[in-house]
Amino acid sequence: AQSVAQPEDQVNVAEGNPLTVKCTYSVSGNPYLFWYVQYPNRGLQFLLKYITGDNLVKGSYGFEAEFNKSQTSFHLKKPSALVSDSALYFCAVRDDNTGGFKTIFGAGTRLFVKA
Amino acid sequence: DVKVTQSSRYLVKRTGEKVFLECVQDMDHENMFWYRQDPGLGLRLIYFSYDVKMKEKGDIPEGYSVSREKKERFSLILESASTNQTSMYLCASSSGQGASVGYTFGSGTRLTVV
Numbered sequence: 589a590q591s592v593a594q595p596e597d598q599v600n601v602a603e604g605n606p607l608t609v610k611c612t613y614s615v616s617g618n619p620y621l622f623w624y625v626q627y628p629n630r631g632l633q634f635l636l637k638y639i640t641g642d643n644l645v646k647g648s649y650g651f652e653a654e655f656n657k658s659q660t661s662f663h664l665k666k667p668s669a670l671v672s673d674s675a676l677y678f679c680a681v682r683d684d685n686t687g688g689f690k691t692i693f694g695a696g697t698r699l700f701v702k703a
Numbered sequence: 704d705v706k707v708t709q710s711s712r713y714l715v716k717r718t719g720e721k722v723f724l725e726c727v728q729d730m731d732h733e734n735m736f737w738y739r740q741d742p743g744l745g746l747r748l749i750y751f752s753y754d755v756k757m758k759e760k761g762d763i764p765e766g767y768s769v770s771r772e773k774k775e776r777f778s779l780i781l782e783s784a785s786t787n788q789t790s791m792y793l794c795a796s797s798s799g800q801g802a803s804v805g806y807t808f809g810s811g812t813r814l815t816v817v
Contacts, residue, residue: 631707634807639803
């Protein structure tokens with residue numbers, strides 16, 4: 589069975605500092621990995637995805653994520669945080685064995701960026 | 704700009720009422736999904752549909768049903784609303800291009816059952 593874990597409920601960083609939001613996953617086949625962001629009272633917005641190829645994936649708003657197969661991780665990173673990055677971040681995984689219809693989401697990590 | 708539109712942002716319903724949540728997408732997507740979002744639990748899949756008149760149960764289908772009579776519209780039905788169905792409901796869609804495609808989400812409907 590596939591699963592995804594976001595071990596931190598909340599991450600606090602100062603504006604201008606680098607940020608990391610952690611995600612680990614478990615799948616039986618090859619993973620398709622996604623990050624989404626949710627701003628207050630809004631739906632989720634797609635940030636980036638890993639399908640295959642380069643382990644460092646670049647996405648929207650200056651975010652990037654690093655796929656590490658041996659550690660089954662897909663951590664979200666940004667070199668310099670902005671106050672406007674404060675939001676709820678979800679990691680998601682899809683197993684290529686499941687026909688592409690079931691995406692499992694993590695519980696979410698709330699990011700606070702302090703000015 | 705592509706969109707997934709959920710008809711209501713906020714709803715308050717009474718216990719036992721039949722509740723309809725509507726979702727419309729304008730991207731000609733084959734796949735549509737209903738999730739509920741609860742603090743600490745993330746998103747949990749209720750039902751999904753990969754074609755008109757087709758539906759599949761997700762992880763928590765009990766107490767819910769769905770309808771997809773047209774490609775662009777996917778309705779979630781709470782047959783007899785209960786207080787434990789108070790939640791944020793999110794609709795999403797994706798094209799039928801396999802597992803590598805991301806989802807487009809609506810803005811959500813916050814349902815309160817009293």
